[in-house]
Amino acid sequence: MSRTPKKSIASPAPDVSAPDAPTVDVVGGGLAGLTAALRLASCGFKVTLHEATGALGGNLSSECVNGVWHDVYPHMFCDWYSNFWTMFEEDLDLRREEHFEPRMGVKLLNAGATKFIELENATTFKALMANMNSGLASWPDLFLFGFSMLDLAATPFDRSRSDQLEKLDVNGFIYSRGYSTERVAQLQNYILMLIWSIQSDLTAASSYQDFIKHTIAYPKPTPFAWLLKGSLEEKIIAPIKQKLDGLGCEIRLDHEAVKIELNGDKPTVTFRDTSRIAPAPGAAEPRSRDVSAPDYLVIATPAKPLSKLALSGREGRRIVDRLPRLAELRRLRGEAIPVLDLYFTKKLPDIPREQFALGGTDSDMTALDLSQLWTGDARMANQTVLALAASNGCALPALEDAEL
Numbered sequence: 001m002s003r004t005p006k007k008s009i010a011s012p013a014p015d016v017s018a019p020d021a022p023t024v025d026v027v028g029g030g031l032a033g034l035t036a037a038l039r040l041a042s043c044g045f046k047v048t049l050h051e052a053t054g055a056l057g058g059n060l061s062s063e064c065v066n067g068v069w070h071d072v073y074p075h076m077f078c079d080w081y082s083n084f085w086t087m088f089e090e091d092l093d094l095r096r097e098e099h100f101e102p103r104m105g106v107k108l109l110n111a112g113a114t115k116f117i118e119l120e121n122a123t124t125f126k127a128l129m130a131n132m133n134s135g136l137a138s139w140p141d142l143f144l145f146g147f148s149m150l151d152l153a154a155t156p157f158d159r160s161r162s163d164q165l166e167k168l169d170v171n172g173f174i175y176s177r178g179y180s181t182e183r184v185a186q187l188q189n190y191i192l193m194l195i196w197s198i199q200s201d202l203t204a205a206s207s208y209q210d211f212i213k214h215t216i217a218y219p220k221p222t223p224f225a226w227l228l229k230g231s232l233e234e235k236i237i238a239p240i241k242q243k244l245d246g247l248g249c250e251i252r253l254d255h256e257a258v259k260i261e262l263n264g265d266k267p268t269v270t271f272r273d274t275s276r277i278a279p280a281p282g283a284a285e286p287r288s289r290d291v292s293a294p295d296y297l298v299i300a301t302p303a304k305p306l307s308k309l310a311l312s313g314r315e316g317r318r319i320v321d322r323l324p325r326l327a328e329l330r331r332l333r334g335e336a337i338p339v340l341d342l343y344f345t346k347k348l349p350d351i352p353r354e355q356f357a358l359g360g361t362d363s364d365m366t367a368l369d370l371s372q373l374w375t376g377d378a379r380m381a382n383q384t385v386l387a388l389a390a391s392n393g394c395a396l397p398a399l400e401d402a403e404l
Contacts, residue, residue, distance in 0.1 A: 021046040025269055025294040027257045027309070030058025033300035034240050035087050040298070041247035042091070048292070049249060052256035052274055052305075056241060062233035068379060069231035073339050074368050074387045076103075076195075076225035076355070080214035092239050099235050101373060102223035106194075107352050108136065111360030116352060121224040122146070123217045141183040148174055148184055153213050157206040170208050171201040193364045194357050197335050197391040227355075230374055257305075258289070260297070261313035262322060267297040303332035336393040341385065347371075348384040363390035 022045050026037045029051030041047045055061045062069040077084060077100065088094055104127075105120035117134050120127035132142050152173060168176070170192065174185045189200040196203070215222075228235050244251065254275035261268045269292045299306055307329035310319040320327050351369045358365040368387045371380040390396060 022296060023048070023294040024296045024298060025050060025267075025292055026298045026300060027269070028058070028300035029053075029056040029251070029253070030300060030302075031060050031084070033058075033298070034237075034244070035083070036298045036300055037244055037249050038087065038091055038240060038247070041244060041249045045296070047244075047247075047249040048294070049244070049251045050255045050257060050271060051251070051253050054253050054275065056251070056253070057232060057237045058302075060232045060236060062231050062237070064233070069233045070341055071232045071387075073337060073389060074227065074355075074370065074373075075232070076227065078214070078225050079217070079222055087240075088236070092243060094239065096226065099230070100226035100228055103225050103227055103354050104221070105224050105354060107354050107356040108359050109356055111358075113359075116356060118354075121215070121222055123215070123222040124219050127221075137183055137187060141181060141187070144179055144181060144184045145187045148177065148180060148188065149212050150216075151177060152205060152209055153216060155205070155209065157209065168205045169201050170203045170205050171199075173205040174200070190364075193391050194366055197337050197364075197393070225355075227368070227373055229376065257299075257301075257309060259312040260299075260309050260319060261317040262319065263293075263317065266293060266295070268293045269297065302334060303329050304334070307332075337389055337391060338393050338396060339387060339389045341370075341387055344384040344386075346383060351384060351386075362392070363395040364392040365390055 024037075024040050024045045024047045026033050026040070026047060026049045029049055033049060033051070034056065037047045037049045053061075055063070057072075059072055060075065062071045064070075079085075085096065088099075089096060105118060107116040107118050109116050117136050118130070119134055119136065120130055122128045122131055128146075132139055136142065137145070152170075155173075170188055171185060174180050174188055185200070192198055192200050192203055192208075241251065252271075254273060255271050256274045257269050258272050259270040270289055271292065272289045299309060301309070307326070310323070310326040310329065312318065315321070351372070353369065353372050355366055355368045358367065366389050370385040370387055371383060374380045374385075
């Protein structure tokens with residue numbers, strides 16, 4: 001499974017001091033924004049990266065508590081994350097095997113059980129047969145479950161606005177097939193909740209098809225996922241930031257874009273400083289805003305702030321006035337995944353190396369033993385550290401995402 005990183009596809013480092021270099025503002029410091037900034041800076045653009053919070057990474061960010069980095073979530077990096085691996089192995093010139101460990105599958109522990117059910121990535125006949133004998137469900141139901149995946153992968157979607165089939169959700173697709181059973185529908189929903197934290201009746205069948213097609217690698221043994229052997233901050237975000245600094249990219253944290261207007265073909269962006277203490281109720285907000293007029297603009301934010309920016313500005317100069325369909329971004333929303341890191345003072349027995357799900361929990365809980373993954377971290381020695389996540393955060397008694 002050894003890989004040798006290819007040579008970087010980026011052009012040689014440009015002269016970042018060139019006064020006539022085109023300017024680009026990248027709004028959003030998550031992985032998408034970081035990658036865009038990296039590629040543009042490598043091609044000779046003068047890049048400024050703006051992040052609304054005090055940390056880079058977005059969903060790949062970490063928080064340092066008592067000298068230990070705590071990730072937003074211990075992410076699974078799949079083989080088909082081609083854009084990520086290109087950035088990691090080619091642009092950063094890092095080796096996958098040195099920083100990640102492969103996991104060929106996941107495990108499940110049902111309530112009251114003492115034995116884990118093991119599920120492998122079904123890309124070989126051996127793995128397929130092991131799953132059929134796993135005890136997760138009956139042979140007929142597991143056969144129909146696998147067939148439903150192939151059926152969905154083969155269904156043509158023309159993805160036009162008039163295609164009603166394209167609007168079908170995964171749950172609706174399953175129930176539209178005459179061969180399906182209630183158990184098959186339950187299995188599809190359970191897999192979606194554990195991996196993507198979204199119910200099957202809220203997942204577009206056409207979008208799920210893209211994932212399924214990537215996982216069909218038969219008969220090549222393929223890891224279910226690659227897990228990072230350290231914190232996201234130290235292993236991914238810090239190397240990207242170091243590369244951006246070397247390319248002359250300016251990074252501005254606590255700098256939130258609040259309005260975008262188009263003057264002809266040139267954008268004007270208004271930012272505000274989010275590091276300041278919020279004003280008291282009824283008090284005027286301090287004048288801490290500045291305006292940027294770059295040659296080009298990249299918006300790499302989640303759907304909600306992107307929708308807000310697209311609708312901001314004076315009528316006639318808004319982004320939606322040029323691209324009206326962006327107004328439909330208001331339909332999209334995210335789901336909170338509460339995560340708790342549990343530190344035990346001793347090694348717990350029989351904890352698997354793989355991520356495992358706890359069956360029978362209302363919140364669809366999963367866990368990963370970081371102490372068996374971060375083997376190079378001395379602080380993980382002689383103890384068990386479980387990253388416990390609730391894929392179904394809506395099942396927890398909280399009114400706001402912040403309470404989770």
